[in-house]
Amino acid sequence: MAIQYYVASSLDGFIAAPDDDIDWLISFGMAEFQDHYDAFIADVGAIVMGSSTYAFIVDQGAESWTYGTTPSWVMTSRDLPGIEGADIRFATGEIGPVLAAAADAAAGRNVWVVGGGLVAAQAAEAGLLDELHVTLMPVVLGAGSPLLPVRDRLGPLNLTGTTAFPSGAVELVYEVAARAAG
Numbered sequence: 001m002a003i004q005y006y007v008a009s010s011l012d013g014f015i016a017a018p019d020d021d022i023d024w025l026i027s028f029g030m031a032e033f034q035d036h037y038d039a040f041i042a043d044v045g046a047i048v049m050g051s052s053t054y055a056f057i058v059d060q061g062a063e064s065w066t067y068g069t070t071p072s073w074v075m076t077s078r079d080l081p082g083i084e085g086a087d088i089r090f091a092t093g094e095i096g097p098v099l100a101a102a103a104d105a106a107a108g109r110n111v112w113v114v115g116g117g118l119v120a121a122q123a124a125e126a127g128l129l130d131e132l133h134v135t136l137m138p139v140v141l142g143a144g145s146p147l148l149p150v151r152d153r154l155g156p157l158n159l160t161g162t163t164a165f166p167s168g169a170v171e172l173v174y175e176v177a178a179r180a181a182g
Contacts, residue, residue: 001106002130003099005113005120006040007147008169009134014144015117020052024139032165033135040133044070045109046102048095050119051076058083071105073098075119095122121150129176132157138168 008025009015016022030037047070054074057066058081065072065086072088074080075098082088091098102111113120113129123129134147148154154176161173 001045001103001108001110003103003111003113003123003128004044004131004133005115005123005129005148006133007115007117007120007135008137009147010139010141010144011136012140012142013147014141015115015147016145017141018143020056020145022056024141025137028137028167028169032167033169036163036165036171041112043110044112045106046070046111047072047114048098048102048111048119048123049074049114050116051078051080053115053119054080054088071102073102075122094126095119096126096128099123099126099128117146117149121148124148124150124154124176125152127178129154131160131176132174133171134174135165135169135171 007015010024017024047067049072051074054076065083065088069087072086074088074090075092075095076090077092080090099111113123120129132148156177157174158177159172160175163171165171
């Protein structure tokens with residue numbers, strides 16, 4: 001079981017343009033990444049995300065929860081609507097107990113920290129992030145929501161895998177050395 005931050009980023013380290021715009025990412029489509037994503041999600045037993053990520057997913061108007069019956073936690077300080085038939089739990093406060101509950105619910109499978117960057121940074125700063133799966137997209141945004149806005153250095157990171165895609169995107173998989181050693 002690993003706690004993983006799986007995300008796409010611009011080359012200059014942003015996961016969304018200003019105003020949380022991800023049209024730049026959507027423009028790449030999903031076709032070339034689908035098999036890779038399917039292999040990743042097959043090992044995920046629980047999900048943790050922030051309220052902005054959750055609100056974006058809900059605003060897309062899907063008739064059902066994107067992640068099926070996978071237990072999902074939303075870190076939030078605001079009231080958000082639930083989704084019928086989905087196992088969604090809203091949480092406040094420290095991320096440690098939330099990740100522990102997610103790990104229990106994952107039953108030996110991985111926990112995916114979907115995003116955004118602030119939630120992933122909280123996990124990293126708490127020493128609870130095991131892996132980073134960052135797909136660098138061939139675009140420079142100049143500004144936006146940072147990939148991993150930690151307050152202090154995170155590392156060293158051990159590169160454990162790379163995948164190049166036809167569009168020029170490259171996935172880098174890093175193990176957080178401190179977690180691997182512990």
